[in-house]
Amino acid sequence: MAHDHHEHGLSPSGHPYRSDNDGPLTYWQRMEIAVRELLIEKGQLTPAEITAQIDAMDARSPANGATVVARAWTDPAFKSRLLENAAEASREMGFDIGPLHLIAVENTQDVHNLIVCTLCSCYPRNLLGLPPDWYKTRAYRSRAVIEPRKLLREFGVDLPASVTVRVHDSTADMRYIVLPARPEGTKHMSEADLAALVTRDSMIGTGLPRRP
């Protein structure tokens, strides 16, 4: 019987092999291919340019946001510009964030911020890269606005009653990034070392920065 299982496609570690994508194309897959091929045929874009753009989008990662946070921790004037207009402050640091409208929300002793998009999956991709899969789930999207404290405890963040939770629902044209509070005991650290403490989740609000 064990042998039969192998023949039914289980890997040596007992997991099913992923089946090949031999099914018919969906409507949107056909549409993407059609538009892409037309753009190439008409000389608007080259395949190399499309690949380069995909590379650029894949290269965006939470490390970008972390450098912005570390700058805000070490440069009070930059921090006030960031809280005033996070998009401009990010451009000032050299991040190509396009026409994005970005709002930075600051965690303090009294306030903890949490970002969600209850309608879909709006996320500050230009600074954090692709959102984690859980960010797009109905469970996260609904629980973030109904029971954020319970949700945060599951992420390992247990907030005292003295802290107000502010949830930010990205329902329209703004994107949000949390400016986490600078951890204790980091006074003499360089900006680069500080950036290494800033996790993706700490900029979504589901986590806190690492301790040095």
Place this chain on the structure above:
Amino acid sequence: MTERVRVKSLCPPGHVRAPWYLRGKVGEIERVLGRFGNPEQLAYGLQADSRPLYRVRFTMAELWGEAAETPTDTVDAEVYGHWLERL
């Protein structure tokens, strides 16, 4: 000077970006964001009117009543002017 607003309890067909859980709820304008193309037209490739957009702050008590996890916690959301009535 805080400005109180109520999200209209409408349910028009088509693409809208006013979440169900906020409809009929009262909040305060947290900040004015400027004017943006109306997504209800943009979603269909139509020429979009420019509409004022606001960040509105709601308390958990207002959203969930007795069931609120912590009544004084808040949700801020972006709501277009044509979905708001001033109180």
